[in-house]
Amino acid sequence: MLEMESSLELTNSLAASSLPPPRSRIFKIIVIGDSGVGKTCLTYRFCAGRFPDKTEATIGVDFREKIIEIDGEKIKVQLWDTAGQERFRKSMVQHYYRNVHAVVFVYDVTNPTSFQNLPSWIEECRQHSLGSEVPRLLVGNKCDLQESVRVSTDQVQKFADSQSMPLFETSAKNPDDNDHVEAIFMTLAHKLKSQKPLMLSQPAGGENSVQLKPEQKLPGICWC
Numbered sequence: 001m002l003e004m005e006s007s008l009e010l011t012n013s014l015a016a017s018s019l020p021p022p023r024s025r026i027f028k029i030i031v032i033g034d035s036g037v038g039k040t041c042l043t044y045r046f047c048a049g050r051f052p053d054k055t056e057a058t059i060g061v062d063f064r065e066k067i068i069e070i071d072g073e074k075i076k077v078q079l080w081d082t083a084g085q086e087r088f089r090k091s092m093v094q095h096y097y098r099n100v101h102a103v104v105f106v107y108d109v110t111n112p113t114s115f116q117n118l119p120s121w122i123e124e125c126r127q128h129s130l131g132s133e134v135p136r137l138l139v140g141n142k143c144d145l146q147e148s149v150r151v152s153t154d155q156v157q158k159f160a161d162s163q164s165m166p167l168f169e170t171s172a173k174n175p176d177d178n179d180h181v182e183a184i185f186m187t188l189a190h191k192l193k194s195q196k197p198l199m200l201s202q203p204a205g206g207e208n209s210v211q212l213k214p215e216q217k218l219p220g221i222c223w224c
């Protein structure tokens with residue numbers, strides 16, 4: 001009897017473990033801008049909660065992710081940190097523009113060239129079918145560098161308005177700006193959550209690895 005009960009228990013637990021795991025949505029957000037503006041630091045700050053000890057130029061693309069909860073739903077925010085240097089981008093560009101839900105453009109508030117180059121990043125996105133219909137926002141990073149040359153906020157705000165993008169000025173480095181960095185990505189996540197239909201399925205809190213299911217790829221639906 002005891003043996004039969006144990007084997008029943010075993011059968012039940014096997015049946016339970018073979019049930020499909022709960023699924024969570026994934027928001028794929030790409031982070032774009034000139035080399036050195038702080039894309040890696042911003043994405044790291046959001047996902048790890050601190051400024052990284054050391055960064056090197058991104059080669060190709062890195063991705064980081066964080067599970068967030070909005071209205072009781074667990075959502076995986078996947079940040080694709082793209083290389084700013086042309087020579088590190090070429091081979092990867094096609095890959096990271098696939099199935100993107102939102103774009104974050106970054107410039108360095110102490111580097112006017114990184115602001116002037118924004119139109120070419122916007123154009124690159126447009127060429128990959130990411131126009132103004134896709135949620136986008138603009139981030140001026142390195143606000144902690146008070147003494148340096150500053151790109152005028154008025155000028156940037158006019159540009160952001162002309163592109164219908166919200167503008168955030170922040171610092172990935174300044175500990176006091178933690179909430180701000182968090183707010184930037186949470187704002188996007190809320191916006192994405194309020195849009196329908198979305199996407200994707202993976203076990204909630206699952207591994208970091210990306211499982212591509214090519215047979216399930218559908219336009220506008222992220223299966224990454």
Ligand SMILES: Nc1nc2c(ncn2[C@@H]2O[C@H](COP(=O)(O)OP(=O)(O)OP(=O)(O)O)[C@@H](O)[C@H]2O)c(=O)[nH]1
Nearest residue numbers: 035036037038039040041055058084142171172173
């Ligand atoms: N003071 C200050 N320095 C920052 C900030 N964010 C990034 N940095 C520094 O700027 C440099 C470049 O930062 P990254 O995050 O690697 O820049 P990136 O945009 O990812 O660069 P690529 O990978 O080449 O495209 C590093 O030395 C960072 O420490 C910030 O908010 N304040």
